[in-house]
Amino acid sequence: MRKLVRKTLVALSSLCIAAGALAQAPAKEIRVLLANHPYGDLLKAAIPEFEGATGIKVNAESLQEGQLTTKLTTEFATNSSSVDVFMTRPLQEGKMFYKNGWYEPLAAYDFSDYPKNVMSVATFGARTYIVPLVTEWQVLYYRKDLLAGAGLKIPASFDELEAAAKKLNSDSVAGFASRGKGAAAVTQLSSYVYNYGGLYLDKGVAVFDSKPAVDAIRFYGKMLGNYGPKGVTSMSWENIMPLFQAGKVALWTDASVFYGQIIDPAKTQVSVDKVGIANFPAGPKTNSPFIVTSWGMAVAKQSKKKDLALKFIDWATSKQLAAKGMQANITMARSSVWEDKAILARINPGLVETRAFAAKNGYPLDRPYMSAVGEARDLIGELVIDSINTKGVSPNLEKMAKERVEKVNELLQDTGEYGK
Amino acid sequence: MIQSSFTERNLQLLFPLPAIVFVAMLMVFPVLYTSYLSFTNWNLTSGAEPTFVGLRSYARVLSEPRFLHALARTFAFTLFAVVIEGFLGVAAALILNRAFAGKSVAKLLLLLPLVATPIAVGIVFNLFFDPTIGLANFVLQAFGLPPGLWISSENSVIPSLILVDVWQWTPMITLIVLAGLAGLSEEPVEAARIDGASEWQILRLVTIPMVMPVILTALILRLIDALKTFDIIFAMTGGGPGYASETLNIMGFKYSFEYFRMGQSAVILVVLFVVVFGCSLGIMKLRASSEV
Amino acid sequence: MNRKIVSSALFYLAVAAIVLVVLFPFLWMLASSFKTQVDIISWPPKIFFSPTLQNYRKVFGEQDFLKYFLNSTIVGASAVGLSLVLGLPAAYSIARFRQRKLAVFILLARLMPGISFLMPWYIVFSRLDLMDSYTALILSHILIALPIVVWIMSTYFSTIPPEMEESAMVDGATRQYAFWAIILPLSGPGIITATTLSFIFSWNNFMFSQVLSMEKTKTLPIAVYNFLSYAEVDWGGVMAAAVAIMAPAIVLTMIFQKYVVKGLTMGAVKG
Numbered sequence: 007m008r009k010l011v012r013k014t015l016v017a018l019s020s021l022c023i024a025a026g027a028l029a030q031a032p033a034k035e036i037r038v039l040l041a042n043h044p045y046g047d048l049l050k051a052a053i054p055e056f057e058g059a060t061g062i063k064v065n066a067e068s069l070q071e072g073q074l075t076t077k078l079t080t081e082f083a084t085n086s087s088s089v090d091v092f093m094t095r096p097l098q099e100g101k102m103f104y105k106n107g108w109y110e111p112l113a114a115y116d117f118s119d120y121p122k123n124v125m126s127v128a129t130f131g132a133r134t135y136i137v138p139l140v141t142e143w144q145v146l147y148y149r150k151d152l153l154a155g156a157g158l159k160i161p162a163s164f165d166e167l168e169a170a171a172k173k174l175n176s177d178s179v180a181g182f183a184s185r186g187k188g189a190a191a192v193t194q195l196s197s198y199v200y201n202y203g204g205l206y207l208d209k210g211v212a213v214f215d216s217k218p219a220v221d222a223i224r225f226y227g228k229m230l231g232n233y234g235p236k237g238v239t240s241m242s243w244e245n246i247m248p249l250f251q252a253g254k255v256a257l258w259t260d261a262s263v264f265y266g267q268i269i270d271p272a273k274t275q276v277s278v279d280k281v282g283i284a285n286f287p288a289g290p291k292t293n294s295p296f297i298v299t300s301w302g303m304a305v306a307k308q309s310k311k312k313d314l315a316l317k318f319i320d321w322a323t324s325k326q327l328a329a330k331g332m333q334a335n336i337t338m339a340r341s342s343v344w345e346d347k348a349i350l351a352r353i354n355p356g357l358v359e360t361r362a363f364a365a366k367n368g369y370p371l372d373r374p375y376m377s378a379v380g381e382a383r384d385l386i387g388e389l390v391i392d393s394i395n396t397k398g399v400s401p402n403l404e405k406m407a408k409e410r411v412e413k414v415n416e417l418l419q420d421t422g423e424y425g426k
Numbered sequence: 427m428i429q430s431s432f433t434e435r436n437l438q439l440l441f442p443l444p445a446i447v448f449v450a451m452l453m454v455f456p457v458l459y460t461s462y463l464s465f466t467n468w469n470l471t472s473g474a475e476p477t478f479v480g481l482r483s484y485a486r487v488l489s490e491p492r493f494l495h496a497l498a499r500t501f502a503f504t505l506f507a508v509v510i511e512g513f514l515g516v517a518a519a520l521i522l523n524r525a526f527a528g529k530s531v532a533k534l535l536l537l538l539p540l541v542a543t544p545i546a547v548g549i550v551f552n553l554f555f556d557p558t559i560g561l562a563n564f565v566l567q568a569f570g571l572p573p574g575l576w577i578s579s580e581n582s583v584i585p586s587l588i589l590v591d592v593w594q595w596t597p598m599i600t601l602i603v604l605a606g607l608a609g610l611s612e613e614p615v616e617a618a619r620i621d622g623a624s625e626w627q628i629l630r631l632v633t634i635p636m637v638m639p640v641i642l643t644a645l646i647l648r649l650i651d652a653l654k655t656f657d658i659i660f661a662m663t664g665g666g667p668g669y670a671s672e673t674l675n676i677m678g679f680k681y682s683f684e685y686f687r688m689g690q691s692a693v694i695l696v697v698l699f700v701v702v703f704g705c706s707l708g709i710m711k712l713r714a715s716s717e718v
Numbered sequence: 719m720n721r722k723i724v725s726s727a728l729f730y731l732a733v734a735a736i737v738l739v740v741l742f743p744f745l746w747m748l749a750s751s752f753k754t755q756v757d758i759i760s761w762p763p764k765i766f767f768s769p770t771l772q773n774y775r776k777v778f779g780e781q782d783f784l785k786y787f788l789n790s791t792i793v794g795a796s797a798v799g800l801s802l803v804l805g806l807p808a809a810y811s812i813a814r815f816r817q818r819k820l821a822v823f824i825l826l827a828r829l830m831p832g833i834s835f836l837m838p839w840y841i842v843f844s845r846l847d848l849m850d851s852y853t854a855l856i857l858s859h860i861l862i863a864l865p866i867v868v869w870i871m872s873t874y875f876s877t878i879p880p881e882m883e884e885s886a887m888v889d890g891a892t893r894q895y896a897f898w899a900i901i902l903p904l905s906g907p908g909i910i911t912a913t914t915l916s917f918i919f920s921w922n923n924f925m926f927s928q929v930l931s932m933e934k935t936k937t938l939p940i941a942v943y944n945f946l947s948y949a950e951v952d953w954g955g956v957m958a959a960a961v962a963i964m965a966p967a968i969v970l971t972m973i974f975q976k977y978v979v980k981g982l983t984m985g986a987v988k989g
Contacts, residue, residue: 446808553758
C-alpha cells in the first residue's frame with residue numbers, strides 16, 4: 007500500500023514537472039483569447055501582419071462571449087492561466103476581474119483618443135486596465151412607411167412613443183418591441199430607467215426600487231404588455247430581429263449593432279428605404295440613453311511576457327485597425343475615426359448622428375455594474391416579466407422591487423462591493 | 427505458468443478492475459468532491475479559496491423560493507411526462523401488435539425520435555412554437571383554434587416542454603412494450619377467447635396484466651431519465667420565461683457555470699443527486715421484492 | 719365482411735396517424751432547411767417554395783462543420799473503443815460470476831445526473847490544463863458509453879451457455895484465453911448493439927461537451943447550439959445544421975435497426 011502511495015506521488019510530481027516545462031514556451035510567443043465578434047474575426051485575419059513585422063508568434067483562439075468569460079474566470083481563479091492578452095467585456099466582467107487582480111494596469115498606453123464616458127469603465131482608481139474597442143448605444147429603429155401612413159412623426163419622447171405604438175399596433179404588426187426576456191431585457195431597460203431619472207446602482211448600493219426606476223419598469227411593461235409582440239417575455243434580440251425583418255414590428259428600441267442586419271436586403275422582407283434609425287426618445291426627466299464599451303482588450307496580470315503582450319495590444323487597438331473596423335461596420339470606440347471624413351463617407355449617417363447624440367448625453371452603463379452581474383440581471387429580469395405580464399399595473403411591483411434590491415445588496419456584500 | 431494461474435484465480439477481480447477504477451475516478455470521487463464543496467461558500471467571482479461554512483450554503487439554498495419551485499417543477503415535469511408517455515406508448519403498442527404490411531417500416535420510423543439529437547430537437551421545436559412565425563399556431567388556426575404562446579408564456583411553457591418530451595420518448599415505451607408483447611404465450615388469450623370473453627375483456631384482464639412488468643420497467647427507465655431532462659429545456663427556454671421552466675438540472679448548471687457560485691451550486695447538485703439516487707434505489711428495491 | 723373492411727381501415731388510419739405524428743417534425747425540419755430566411759419568416763408558412771442549397775453551403779462552407787463532425791467522430795469512436803476495452807471483461811465477469819452489486823455500481827453512471835460529476839471535472843481539468851482537450855472529452859464520454867456496454871454485454875454473455883468455455887478449459891486453456899478465443903468471437907451481434915447504441919449516445923451528448931470543449935475540440939451539438947451567433951439568427955442555417963447532426967445517427971439506426979431496437983428494449987424485457 008505504501009509503495010503504491012509513493013509510486014503515485016512520484017508519478018504525480020513528474021507530471022507537474024512536465025507541465026511546468028511545457029509552460030515555459032519559446033520566448034517570442036504569446037497566447038491571445040478573442041471573442042466570436044466581428045472585430046475578433048478582423049484581428050484574427052490580420053495577425054500574420056503583426057507576426058511578420060515583429061517576429062512574435064501569436065496563438066489566437068476565438069470563443070463565444072459566454073464561454074470566453076467562463077474560460078478566463080476559471081483559468082484565473084484556479085491559477086492555471088497561460089493567457090497573455092484577451093478581449094473582455096468591461097461591463098459584464100470588468101469589476102470582478104479588476105477586484106481579483108486579473109487585469110494588468112496599462113501605465114504607458116495613450117488613452118487621449120477615447121471619449122471620457124467610455125473611459126470611465128476602463129479605469130479603477132488612478133489606473134487604467136482596459137483598452138476600449140467597440141461602442142454600442144441604444145437607438146430607436148422604426149418603419150418609415152408605417153409612421154408616414156399614420157401621419158406620425160418620429161417619436162422623440164416617451165409620450166410620443168406610446169401614442170405612436172398605440173396607433174400602429176394591429177393584429178399583424180406589433181406597435182412596439184424591445185427585449186422582454188428577463189435578464190436579457192435589463193440592458194435595454196436601462197435607458198428607460200435613466201430617462202425617468204433612476205439608476206440600477208448608486209455608489210455600490212442597489213436603488214432600482216426608487217420611484218423613478220419603478221415608474222420606468224412600469225412604463226416598459228405597459229408598452230410591451232399592450233403593444234409588444236406575442237410572447238415577448240421570452241424574447242431577446244434574436245427573436246425580435248426576425249420579426250422586424252418580416253415587417254411585423256413598427257418601433258423597436260435596441261442596441262445600435264443590429265442596424266447592419268436589418269438593412270441587409272438578403273435577410274429582410276422590408277425594403278431598406280422603409281427602415282429608419284433615430285435617437286432614443288426622451289423620458290420625463292432627461293434623455294440619457296446608454297452608450298457602453300461592449301468590448302475592450304486587456305493584458306493578463308499572470309502573463310509572463312508582458313512586454314510582448316503590450317506590443318500586441320498597441321497594435322490590436324491601433325488607429326489603423328480601428329479604421330478597418332469602421333469599414334466593416336463595427337462601431338469603434340476611438341474618437342478620431344468618427345471625425346475622419348474619408349471614413350464617415352462610408353458609414354450610414356443615421357449611425358453617425360445617433361452616436362454623436364449618445365456620446366454627448368449618454369450614460370456609460372447598461373446594467374448593474376458589479377461582480378455578480380449575471381445573478382443581478384436575473385433578479386431585475388423578474389421585475390420586467392412581472393411588469394409586462396400585468397401591462398405595467400402590477401400591484402406587487404414596489405414590494406418585489408424592494409425584495410430584489412435587498413438580494414442584489416446581499417450579492418454586493420458577498421463580494422465586498424457594497425457601498426463602494 | 428504461476429502468473430497465469432494467479433490471473434485465473436483472481437479473474438473475477440481482475441476482469442472488472444479497470445472498469446471499477448475508471449468509474450471510481452470519474453464518478454465516485456467527483457461526487458464526493460461535490461459533496462465537500464456543498465459545505466463551503468466557494469465563489470469563483472470572489473477569487474478566494476473555498477472556506478468551510480458548515481450547513482450555511484444549505485440553509486441559504488434550501489430556503490430560496492426559486493429552489494423550491496425548481497424542485498417541485500422537476501417532479502411535476504417528470505410525473506406528467508411519464509404518465510402521458512405510458513398511456514400513449516402502451517396504446518400505440520397494442521395497436522401495432524399484429525402482423526401487417528409495412529410493420530417493419532413503422533417500427534423503424536418509431537426509432538427515429540429516440541436517436542435524434544435532443545439539442546437539435548429542442549432548436550427545431552423552438553421555431554415550431556414561435557408564436558408569430560411558428561407552425562404550431564398555424565396548425566391551431568387551421569382548426570379554428572386561438573393561437574397559443576407555447577414556450578413564451580409562464581403558463582404554457584411546461585406543458586409545451588412535456589409535449590416535446592412526449593414526442594421524443596413515447597416511441598421508446600411503445601417499442602419496449604411491443605417486444606414484451608411478442609414474447610407472450612398465446613395460450614391464456616386463446617383460453618379466454620374459448621371462454622367467450624370479449625376482445626376488450628381479453629385486453630384488460632389477460633394481455634395487459636401479463637405485460638405489466640415490462641410496462642413498469644419501461645416507465646421506470648423513463649422516470650429516471652425524465653428527472654434529469656436537460657438538453658431540450660436548455661435549448662428551448664434556458665429555464666425561462668423568468669424561471670418558469672427551471673428544473674434542478676438547469677438551476678444547478680446556471681449556478682455553476684453562469685454565477686460561478688460553486689458552493690451553492692454543489693448544494694443543488696447534491697439534492698438532485700439524492701433525488702435521482704433515491705428514486706433509483708427505491709425502484710430497484712421494489713423490483714427486487716416483486717421478483718421474489 | 720363489411721365490418722372487417724371498416725375495422726381494417728380504422729387500423730390503418732391509426733397506424734398512419736402514429737407514423738405521421740412521429741415523422742412530422744422531421745419532414746418540417748427538412749423542408750425548412752431548404753428555405754431562404756425570407757421564406758421561413760413569411761406567414762402563413764409556405765408549403766410551396768423554390769428550394770435553395772444556400773443553408774447547407776453555409777453550414778459546411780463558412781461554418782467549418784466538417785471540423786466539428788470530425789471532432790464528434792473522434793470523441794465518439796475513441797470513447798466507445800475504450801469502453802469496449804474496459805467494459806467487455808467486466809461484463810463477462812458480471813455475467814459468469816453473478817456480480818450483481820458490481821453491475822449496479824457501473825450502472826449508477828448511467829442513472830446519475832451527469833452534472834453532479836461535471837462541475838468537479840471542470841475544476842480539475844482546468845487545473846490540469848486539460849480544458850478543450852480530446853483527453854478530457856473522451857474521458858467524459860467513456861462514462862456515457864461504458865454503462866451501456868456493460869449493460870448490454872453482460873446480458874448478452876449470460877445467454878451464451880457456460881459449457882462453451884468450460885469445454886475449452888477442460889482441454890487446458892485458461893479462462894481468459896477462452897474468453898478471448900471463444901466467447902468474444904461469438905459475441906458479434908451483442909458488440910454491434912453496444913457499439914451502435916453507445917456511439918449514438920455519445921454523438922448526441924450536449925452537456926459534457928458544452929462545458930469541457932471550446933473552439934478546438936467543439937463537437938457537433940455545441941456547434942449547432944452556437945449557430946445563434948452574435949447579431950444574427952439564421953433559421954435556415956439552424957435547420958440545415960440540425961439535419962446534418964441527425965443524419966448520421968439516423969443512417970446508423972437504419973443500418974443496424976434490429977440491433978438498436980434490441981439494445982433499447984433489452985434490459986426492460988429481460989428484466
